[in-house]
Every structure is written in C-alpha cells, then in structure tokens.
Amino acid sequence: MEYRDYYKLLGLERSASAEQIKTAYRRLARKYHPDVSKEKNAEERFKEVQEAYEVLKDPEKRAAYDQLGSEWKSGQQFHPPPDWGSGFEFSGGPPPGGSRRRTYRAAPGESGAEDFSDFFASLFGGGSPFAGAGVGAHAARDHHARVDITLEEAFRGTTRTLELRRPAVASDGSLALETHTVRVTIPAGVTEGQLIRLQGQGSPGAAGAPAGDLYLEVHILPHALYQLDGRDVTLTFPVAPWEAALGASVNVPTLGGAVAMQIPANSQPGQKLRLRGRGLPGANPGDEYVQLKVVLPEASSPQARALYEQMRAQLNFDPRADFAR
Amino acid sequence: MVRVSTQLLEAHLITEGDWIAVTEICALCRLEPAAVLELGELGLVSARHSGDAWQVPAAALPRLRVAARLMRDLGVNVSGAVLAIELLERQRSLERRIHDLEALGGGH
Numbered sequence: 001m002e003y004r005d006y007y008k009l010l011g012l013e014r015s016a017s018a019e020q021i022k023t024a025y026r027r028l029a030r031k032y033h034p035d036v037s038k039e040k041n042a043e044e045r046f047k048e049v050q051e052a053y054e055v056l057k058d059p060e061k062r063a064a065y066d067q068l069g070s071e072w073k074s075g076q077q078f079h080p081p082p083d084w085g086s087g088f089e090f091s092g093g094p095p096p097g098g099s100r101r102r103t104y105r106a107a108p109g110e111s112g113a114e115d116f117s118d119f120f121a122s123l124f125g126g127g128s129p130f131a132g133a134g135v136g137a138h139a140a141r142d143h144h145a146r147v148d149i150t151l152e153e154a155f156r157g158t159t160r161t162l163e164l165r166r167p168a169v170a171s172d173g174s175l176a177l178e179t180h181t182v183r184v185t186i187p188a189g190v191t192e193g194q195l196i197r198l199q200g201q202g203s204p205g206a207a208g209a210p211a212g213d214l215y216l217e218v219h220i221l222p223h224a225l226y227q228l229d230g231r232d233v234t235l236t237f238p239v240a241p242w243e244a245a246l247g248a249s250v251n252v253p254t255l256g257g258a259v260a261m262q263i264p265a266n267s268q269p270g271q272k273l274r275l276r277g278r279g280l281p282g283a284n285p286g287d288e289y290v291q292l293k294v295v296l297p298e299a300s301s302p303q304a305r306a307l308y309e310q311m312r313a314q315l316n317f318d319p320r321a322d323f324a325r
Numbered sequence: 326m327v328r329v330s331t332q333l334l335e336a337h338l339i340t341e342g343d344w345i346a347v348t349e350i351c352a353l354c355r356l357e358p359a360a361v362l363e364l365g366e367l368g369l370v371s372a373r374h375s376g377d378a379w380q381v382p383a384a385a386l387p388r389l390r391v392a393a394r395l396m397r398d399l400g401v402n403v404s405g406a407v408l409a410i411e412l413l414e415r416q417r418s419l420e421r422r423i424h425d426l427e428a429l430g431g432g433h
Contacts, residue, residue: 050398171382186337193390194338194386198334217390234425
C-alpha cells in the first residue's frame with residue numbers, strides 16, 4: 001500500500017496547531033464537498049481530506065501517525081512497523097491489519113472510516129467488521145452507498161451487481177470475511193437522489209440481532225440529449241425555418257422511443273412543446289419538453305441566395321420592429 | 326477463509342408518495358429530530374402530524390440528506406444548510422436555463 005502524507009493533503013506543516021488543522025479541513029471540505037463542488041474528482045479529493053482530518057484532529061491518532069516519522073513521501077510503498085500500535089489505543093478500532101474495502105462507493109459525504117484507504121485501515125483499523133468484536137458490543141449499522149445510472153436505466157429500470165463483504169464465523173470458530181455478490185433490481189422511474197433500501201445488508205448486529213440495512217442513493221448521469229428536472233426531461237430539437245413557419249409533422253426522440261409530433265405553424269425558436277407523460281415514469285409521470293431550435297440553411301448556392309433575396313423582397317419582415325426608434 | 330455466495334436482493338424503493346416518520350428520517354439522514362423539525366420550520370420540508378408521530382414526505386429525503394451532509398461535513402448550522410440548498414437549487418435551475426439557451430445558439 002502507499003503512504004499518505006496527511007499534512008500535505010491538508011496543505012499544513014507538521015507543526016500545525018489543532019485550530020489550523022480544523023481551518024484547513026473546513027476550507028478544503030468546502031472546496032471539494034460533492035454536494036457543492038464543481039471541481040474535478042471532487043468526491044475522491046473530499047474523501048482524502050476527510051481521512052486526513054480524521055487522523056490529524058484526534059490527538060491519539062495524530063501522535064501515532066507522527067511516530068512514523070517525517071521521511072515518508074506520499075505514494076511511497078508502506079507497511080506498518082512490526083511494533084505498530086504498542087502504546088496506543090484507538091477507540092472502536094480493530095487490531096492492525098483488519099482492513100476491509102467495500103466494493104461499492106459511499107454516497108457523497110457519507111464516508112465512514114470503512115471508506116478510507118488501505119493505508120488508514122492498516123494503521124487504525126478503518127471500521128473493519130471486526131471492530132469492537134473483542135469487547136462484545138457491536139450494534140447493527142446501516143450503510144449508505146451511491147449508485148450511478150443512466151437516464152435510460154432510470155426510465156426502464158436496471159440491475160446492478162454489488163460485491164459485499166461481511167464477517168462470518170468459519171468452521172474452525174474463527175471470524176472470516178464472507179463475500180457475497182448481490183444483484184439488485186432498480187425499478188423504473190427512480191429519480192435523482194432517491195433511496196433504495198436493501199434490508200439486512202448493512203452491518204450485522206451482535207448476538208443474533210438483525211443486521212442493519214444498505215441504502216443506495218441513486219444518481220442519474222448527465223445525458224447527451226436530455227436535460228432532467230425532477231421527472232421532466234427537456235430536448236432541444238432542431239427544425240428547418242419552413243417547418244417552424246408552416247408547421248410540420250416530425251418524429252421526436254423520447255426515452256420510450258420516437259413519437260410523431262405536430263409542430264404548429266408560426267412556431268418560434270426557443271418555443272417549448274410538451275409531450276405529456278413522456279418523461280420518467282411514476283405515479284405522476286414526467287413530461288418531455290421539446291424546445292425548438294430553428295436552424296438556418298446557409299446561403300451557399302445561387303438557388304439558396306435567390307430564395308433569401310426573394311424573402312427579403314416580398315416578406316416585409318423587420319426582426320427589430322420592437323426596438324425603440 | 327473467504328466464502329462466496331450469490332443472492333438476488335429485493336429492493337425497496339422509498340417512493341415519492343410515502344410519508345416517513347421523523348424518527349426514521351433521522352436514521353436515514355443521520356439527523357437529530359430537533360434538526361429535522363427546525364428544517365421544517367424554515368421551510369425546507371413540509372411536515373404533518375399523524376397519530377402520535379411527525380411525518381415528512383419521502384420526496385423530501387434528497388434535500389434532507391444534503392442538508393445533513395452539509396451540516397456534518399462543513400459545520401454549517403440549520404439556517405446555513407437551508408440557505409445553501411436553496412441557492413444550490415437556484416444555481417441548478419439557472420444552469421439548466423443556460424444550457425437550453427446555449428443549445429439554441431450553438432451548432433447542430
């Protein structure tokens with residue numbers, strides 16, 4: 001695994017005070033928080049910042065981390081020293097080496113220690129399922145993860161395969177990680193930010209208590225053609241000037257396939273026509289709004305220029321008639 | 326030892342028509358009940374009293390979860406979270422409008 005320089009991640013000197021650490025965290029958390037940030041790789045950067053703060057804000061963890069020395073560089077291959085952990089006690093942490101990596105992503109801002117790096121896990125345990133096992137109490141815990149789907153998948157429904165790991169008692173009585181693959185059906189008509197509950201897929205409870213649940217927060221990826229707003233979608237639809245002026249019957253793409261639509265005569269650029277119920281399905285299905293974009297043919301041939309000349313001569317059209325004179 | 330098993334899970338979609346008890350909302354969003362009610366008082370969500378419990382619509386969950394994350398991760402208070410969410414939603418609405426206008430003026 002690779003060493004992580006938590007001070008460098010927060011832009012701090014190793015001598016930084018607790019107040020400076022908090023200020024640096026707040027500044028970077030604001031910059032990279034996935035709910036507000038437009039930065040590239042904001043989610044990944046935010047998790048790194050959270051991980052660094054988790055260590056440096058805690059005097060015990062910080063002291064232990066500092067004990068590794070200042071010679072390490074970010075990205076350098078790292079293994080915890082053999083005597084690592086002696087003299088320190090981390091609340092809630094498992095024995096060193098009890099790391100666990102979830103194979104699904106935590107929802108933005110939902111990161112717990114279990115979502116931190118292998119480096120963190122090797123030093124501090126990182127929310128391993130073994131955490132707390134030695135002292136008995138281990139409450140069931142819900143987990144939250146994010147799932148990205150396309151707009152078409154939101155329209156039709158889809159399935160996702162998740163690889164989950166949780167502790168189980170092996171035949172020799174020891175604890176082992178049990179991996180199981182689950183296929184989750186995501187129903188048609190999910191919307192941005194909607195939650196899906198998978199009962200019993202969170203952390204197991206102690207002494208046979210029911211396990212927590214896994215919640216998947218749905219995020220719909222941007223689409224090349226459609227803009228999504230709730231359950232409604234908007235499509236920008238190019239039309240020829242004569243289609244807008246004279247009216248036309250056209251085939252318009254929708255999420256459920258192309259449909260015929262009548263463009264009324266004397267339509268204007270930017271005008272929106274509504275296809276009722278052609279957005280995302282649901283108890284109150286969304287609509288598709290078709291925004292007309294009038295595309296002018298170039299006057300690149302003698303015939304085209306002649307037609308434009310004819311319009312200029314015969315239409316008596318002033319596009320700036322509303323301007324004050 | 327790692328054992329592998331495969332399971333087909335039944336997903337429960339928390340739908341827009343549902344009303345959810347504030348206690349459940351608190352677990353889903355990792356919020357204190359007082360914070361949920363304060364977010365309601367400030368107009369971020371509508372709440373109703375049914376039987377012995379306060380309920381909020383499931384459709385408000387995404388907003389409440391964002392509010393919870395902003396409060397937890399950025400240290401903003403309830404008023405700050407409401408203001409941030411309203412401004413973020415206005416920003417997204419304006420971005421959609423800009424996208425529409427740019428699509429009208431851009432190439433085809």
